[in-house]
Every structure is written in C-alpha cells, then in structure tokens.
Amino acid sequence: xxxxxxxxxxxxxxxxxxNAAVDPLERxxxxxxxxxxxxxxxSTCCMCHAVKRxxxxxxxxxxxxxxxxxxxGKELExxxxxxLGDGSAVPVVFIGGKLVGAMDRVMxxxxxxxxxxxxxxAGALWL
Amino acid sequence: xxxxxxESDLGHIPYAVPHIIHxxxxxxxxxxxxxxxxxLEEAIVLQTVNDTKxxxxxxxxxxxxxxxxxxxxxxxxxxxxxxxxxxxxxxxGSAVHALSSRGEGSRLELESPVGRKASSSSDHHQMIDQxxxxxxxxxxxVASASNSxxxxxxxxxxxxxxxxxxxxxxxxSERMLDxxxxxxxxxxREAAKKSRLRKKAYVQQLESSRIRLSQLEQDLQRARSQGxxxxxxxxxxxxxxxxxxxxxxxxxxxLEDDHKHMTEIRTALQAHLSDGDLRVILDGYITHYDEIFRxxxxxxxxDVFHLITGMWTTPAERCxxxxxxxxxxxxxxxxxxxxxxxxxxxxxxxxNLQRSTEQAEGALSQGLEQLQQSLTDTIASGSxxxxxxxxxxxxxxxTNLEGFVRQADNLRQQTLHQLHRVLTxxxxxxxxxxxxxxxxxxxxxxxxxxxxxxxxxxxxxILCQATTDLQMVQQSSQNHFSNF
Numbered sequence: 001x002x003x004x005x006x007x008x009x010x011x012x013x014x015x016x017x018x019n020a021a022v023d024p025l026e027r028x029x030x031x032x033x034x035x036x037x038x039x040x041x042x043s044t045c046c047m048c049h050a051v052k053r054x055x056x057x058x059x060x061x062x063x064x065x066x067x068x069x070x071x072x073g074k075e076l077e078x079x080x081x082x083x084l085g086d087g088s089a090v091p092v093v094f095i096g097g098k099l100v101g102a103m104d105r106v107m108x109x110x111x112x113x114x115x116x117x118x119x120x121x122a123g124a125l126w127l
Numbered sequence: 128x129x130x131x132x133x134e135s136d137l138g139h140i141p142y143a144v145p146h147i148i149h150x151x152x153x154x155x156x157x158x159x160x161x162x163x164x165x166x167l168e169e170a171i172v173l174q175t176v177n178d179t180k181x182x183x184x185x186x187x188x189x190x191x192x193x194x195x196x197x198x199x200x201x202x203x204x205x206x207x208x209x210x211x212x213x214x215x216x217x218x219x220g221s222a223v224h225a226l227s228s229r230g231e232g233s234r235l236e237l238e239s240p241v242g243r244k245a246s247s248s249s250d251h252h253q254m255i256d257q258x259x260x261x262x263x264x265x266x267x268x269v270a271s272a273s274n275s276x277x278x279x280x281x282x283x284x285x286x287x288x289x290x291x292x293x294x295x296x297x298x299x300s301e302r303m304l305d306x307x308x309x310x311x312x313x314x315x316r317e318a319a320k321k322s323r324l325r326k327k328a329y330v331q332q333l334e335s336s337r338i339r340l341s342q343l344e345q346d347l348q349r350a351r352s353q354g355x356x357x358x359x360x361x362x363x364x365x366x367x368x369x370x371x372x373x374x375x376x377x378x379x380x381x382l383e384d385d386h387k388h389m390t391e392i393r394t395a396l397q398a399h400l401s402d403g404d405l406r407v408i409l410d411g412y413i414t415h416y417d418e419i420f421r422x423x424x425x426x427x428x429x430d431v432f433h434l435i436t437g438m439w440t441t442p443a444e445r446c447x448x449x450x451x452x453x454x455x456x457x458x459x460x461x462x463x464x465x466x467x468x469x470x471x472x473x474x475x476x477x478x479n480l481q482r483s484t485e486q487a488e489g490a491l492s493q494g495l496e497q498l499q500q501s502l503t504d505t506i507a508s509g510s511x512x513x514x515x516x517x518x519x520x521x522x523x524x525x526t527n528l529e530g531f532v533r534q535a536d537n538l539r540q541q542t543l544h545q546l547h548r549v550l551t552x553x554x555x556x557x558x559x560x561x562x563x564x565x566x567x568x569x570x571x572x573x574x575x576x577x578x579x580x581x582x583x584x585x586x587x588x589i590l591c592q593a594t595t596d597l598q599m600v601q602q603s604s605q606n607h608f609s610n611f
Contacts, residue, residue, distance in 0.1 A: 046501065046527055047534070050494025057486050088530075103530075104537045110483045111541035112548070113476075 024079035032094035035063035036124035040092040048091040096122030370429025389563040441573030450535035455542040456484040476549035
C-alpha cells in the first residue's frame with residue numbers, strides 16, 4: 001500500500017498542471033483513476049484502517065490518500081460526502097477508476113463475490 | 128288555608144306525585160329529621176280522604192301547566208287537579224323543579240300511565256296505591272340520582288307493607304314532616320349534584336388518559352424509528368436504557384415470529400411443496416431476518432453497548448458473540464457439514480463465502496482493535512488539567528462503535544443473502560431451518576444451564592473426593608502393573 005500526499009513528492013510538470021484542477025470532485029476522479037485500487041481515508045479513522053486491512057489481507061496493494069494529511073483534503077472530503085450522499089466521507093474505495101463505495105458496499109461486494117473479479121479486472125489481483 | 132292547599136295539592140297528586148306532596152307553606156319550616164315521603168303523602172291523602180270525597184280532578188287543569196313549567200309535555204295531556212298554591216311559593220317551586228330535573232325521562236314512564244289510570248278511575252284506594260307506586264320509585268330514584276328506569280310493577284310489594292305502617296303515623300305535625308321533606312329533598316339534590324360532578328370528573332379523567340395514551344404511543348413509535356430515548360434522564364434510570372428495553376421487546380417478538388416461520392418452512396418441506404411456493408416462504412424468512420438487522424441498526428444508534436455486550440442474547444450465545452452478534456464464518460462452517468449434497472459450483476460458492484466472511488471479519492476485528500487502542504491511549508493519557516478535553520475526545524471515539532456494529536450486522540445480512548443465492552430453493556429452505564434450529568438449541572442450552580441442579584458444597588466435596596479416589600486407584604493399578 002502506498003500513501004500519497006499530493007503536495008509532497010510526485011512534484012513534476014504534469015502534476016502541477018493536474019493540481020491546477022480546482023474542482024475537488026474532478027480531483028477525486030482524477031486521483032481515483034490513477035491507480036487500480038484507490039482508498040480515500042483519514043489517518044485517525046478506524047474503519048479506514050479496517051478497509052485497508054481487508055485489501056492487504058487479500059493481497060491487494062491499494063493507493064491510500066490520507067485526506068487529513070493533505071492541505072486540500074477538506075474540500076476533497078466534502079466532495080466525497082456529497083458523492084456518497086450520507087454518513088462519513090471516508091473510507092471510500094475506487095477500483096479501476098470506478099466508485100465501489102463506502103465500507104458497507106465494499107463488504108457486500110466481497111461477500112457476494114463481485115469484489116474479486118473487479119480486482120482482477122483492474123489488475124490489482126492475480127490468481 | 129292549609130287544608131285548602133292540601134286539598135288542592137291532592138288534586139294533582141296522582142299525576143305529579145312527589146312534587147305535589149309538599150304543601151308550599153311547610154317548606155318554610157326547616158325542622159329537619161329523617162324524611163319519609165310515604166308518611167307525608169299518606170297523611171295528606173288520609174286527610175283528604177277523611178275530609179272530602181270529591182273526585183280529585185275537579186280542579187283546574189291549567190294551573191298544573193304553570194306550576195311545573197319544566198315538566199315535559201306528557202304531563203299536560205293528563206287531566207289533573209291542580210292548584211296555584213304550589214306555584215305561589217317559590218320554595219315549593221324550586222323544590223319541585225329540583226325534583227323534576229332528576230330522572231325525568233324514566234319517571235315519565237311511571238307517572239303518565241299511572242296518571243292516565245288514575246284519571247280514569249275515581250277509586251281513591253287505587254289512587255293511593257298508585258301514589259305509592261310512584262313515590263317509592265321516586266324516592267329511590269332521587270336518592271340514587273340515577274336515570275335508570277324502574278317499573279312500578281315491582282313496587283306494590285314494597286308499597287303495601289310500608290303503607291300499612293304509614294297509615295298509623297299520620298298524626299305527626301304537617302310542618303315537621305314538610306321540613307323533613309325539605310331536608311330530604313335538599314339532601315337528594317346534593318347527592319345528585321355530587322354524583323353528576325363525580326361522573327363529569329371521571330369522564331374528563333378518561334379523556335385526558337386517552338389523549339396521554341395516544342401521545343405515549345406516538346412517542347414510542349418515534350423512539351423506535353429514530354432510536355432516541357424520549358423523556359426522562361437519558362438511560363440513567365434503572366439498569367437498562369429505553370432504547371435497549373425497546374429492542375429487547377422487539378427481539379422477543381422477532382423470536383416468536385422466527386418460530387412461526389420455521390414451522391412454516393418445516394411443514395412446507397415435509398409437504399413437498401412446489402419450488403415456487405417454497406420460494407415465497409423462503410423470501411418471507413429472508414425479509415424476517417432483514418427486519419432484525421434493521422432493528423439492530425436502530426438500537427445501535429440509541430444503545431450500542433447493549434448490542435455489543437450481548438445483553439440482548441442468552442448467555443450461551445453471548446459466549447460466541449462477535450461484534451454484537453453471531454460470527455458469519457462460524458455459521459458457514461457449521462452449515463457446510465449440514466448441506467450435502469451440493470453441486471461443485473455450490474461447493475465453490477460456499478467455500479468462497481467462508482473465505483470472504485473470514486477476511487471481512489478479520490478486517491473489522493482489526494479496525495475495532497485499533498479503535499480500542501486509540502481509546503485506551505486517550506483515556507490513559509492527559510493530565511488533570513485537560514481531563515475534560517480527553518473525555519470529550521474519548522466520547523467522540525466511542526461513537527465509532529456504532530459503525531462497527533453496523534458493519535458486522537451488514538456482514539451477517541450479506542452472508543445470509545449469499546447463502547440464499549448459492550443454494551437451490553429447497554437447499555436454502557433446509558439451510559435456514561438448520562440455522563434457526565441451531566440458534567434455538569443454543570438458546571435452549573442457556574436455559575438448561577441456568578436451571579441445572581446445583582449442589583455446590585456437597586458437589587464440590589464429592590468431586591474432590593472422587594478425584595483423589597481416582598488418583599489412588601490409578602496409583603495402585605500402576606503399582607500392580609509394575610509388579611508384573
């Protein structure tokens with residue numbers, strides 16, 4: 001699992017252009033498309049810890065964005081909350097750039113057997 | 128004067144008996160003693176009978192109308208002797224009106240037929256008896272201030288013996304009797320008034336109780352849907368919070384429904400119903416399970432500790448509790464042995480289900496562990512100065528518990544749904560029957576354990592003794608063997 005903090009590291013011309021995208025939702029989508037499995041999280045959130053452990057336990061290497069460690073994380077959080085509709089903004093999981101949802105949707109998709117094919121399709125899981 | 132008045136009063140006695148009995152002049156004298164309608168009436172009647180043998184209805188009938196304006200029309204039909212004397216005295220009028228205001232409806236039944244009868248006959252004795260018929264029920268009515276109609280037919284038995292007695296008592300001064308009458312009337316008035324007030328108060332009480340009941344029901348409904356604790360100190364009262372108590376009640380009802388569903392499935396399987404019918408029954412059972420998870424969600428909002436400590440379950444279930452309920456992977460493991468025969472695809476499905484539930488449980492458990500660790504750190508740290516701040520932070524962290532219980536219940540619900548998907552209708556029906564029976568037996572185990580015979584001291588002693596005996600026997604047998 002690798003953690004990304006947008007303002008530190010990965011600082012090159014392309015990311016500068018990318019960072020200029022002001023709309024937080026756009027940014028969310030862009031970040032989500034950047035990796036096979038993307039998790040938006042808060043470092044203090046225990047449920048986020050649970051979802052991270054789930055993917056690691058399955059042998060998946062997700063990209064995690066800790067929004068409390070991101071200077072523009074607040075607006076991302078708000079955008080995610082609007083996206084999900086209710087409850088807390090995190091954790092939110094994107095697989096293959098597509099929104100899977102919050103913890104309950106991730107759990108449900110794992111139990112009903114749709115999560116693993118999705119991961120395989122995104123190239124996050126082999127075998 | 129007085130006699131004239133009495134006479135004229137007598138004129139309309141049969142038609143308006145109780146009211147006319149009292150000559151107006153005597154109302155002014157308030158010498159009170161126990162009043163007897165019968166005595167007075169009898170005295171008046173006797174006097175009249177002794178004095179004059181004129182028919183009683185020679186007087187002007189019109190005066191009656193004026194004398195008793197509050198009386199209903201029926202009385203006006205019957206011809207009556209009357210006098211204006213009653214009217215002239217306000218006391219009599221008021222007494223009469225007071226009397227007439229009580230039990231008018233039923234009294235009418237008594238009096239008008241009797242009145243009609245009296246009008247058609249000139250027999251004084253008949254009239255006397257009829258008077259008594261009227262006066263006795265009248266007395267009773269007035270005394271009880273009730274409107275229940277009484278028949279005059281039963282009264283003759285009452286009236287006759289008393290009338291014999293009363294015939295002898297006619298010598299009392301009319302004034303005193305009238306005073307008695309007045310007092311009795313007043314007492315009756317009071318009694319009737321009190322009775323009316325009591326009835327009114329009672330009805331008002333009923334109404335307010337009804338309103339309160341409907342409000343309570345509304346509050347309960349709201350509390351159930353929102354999981355809030357309405358009214359009274361936030362769960363501090365008693366060992367169990369309102370949300371927990373509500374959930375316990377709903378869970379008890381759910382268990383009853385569960386039993387019904389299981390019976391239904393069992394009968395359906397034994398009756399070899401079609402798959403379509405079985406599917407309907409099974410869907411009903413799934414919905415039934417969805418319902419308990421919904422209820423648990425509501426309860427988690429109001430009292431997560433009640434769920435997570437398993438106080439809503441039986442002790443044996445509590446032993447196996449995981450995050451406020453059963454462990455899905457354990458359930459699947461238990462079922463794999465019970466679900467033969469399965470197709471290869473189904474075997475794979477069940478196997479995957481077991482793996483995914485195990486992984487999900489592991490993830491949630493780790494998340495909860497982190498929460499507990501974080502909570503411990505918060506509570507342990509912090510000086511005296513900012514202890515309140517740390518408590519506030521700790522409270523904030525505790526709210527996450529609800530999320531974990533919700534996710535665990537979500538996991539359980541998804542597991543049951545997946546079982547329903549992987550298996551055929553018949554297999555799923557058997558599967559759910561097995562689940563229901565399993566937990567039923569676990570609950571029964573709790574009850575059996577609780578009611579098992581416990582001979583604590585004696586039992587332990589015997590146990591100790593038995594153990595040492597066993598050891599001795601073992602040692603001796605070892606010695607024997609060593610000899611060999």
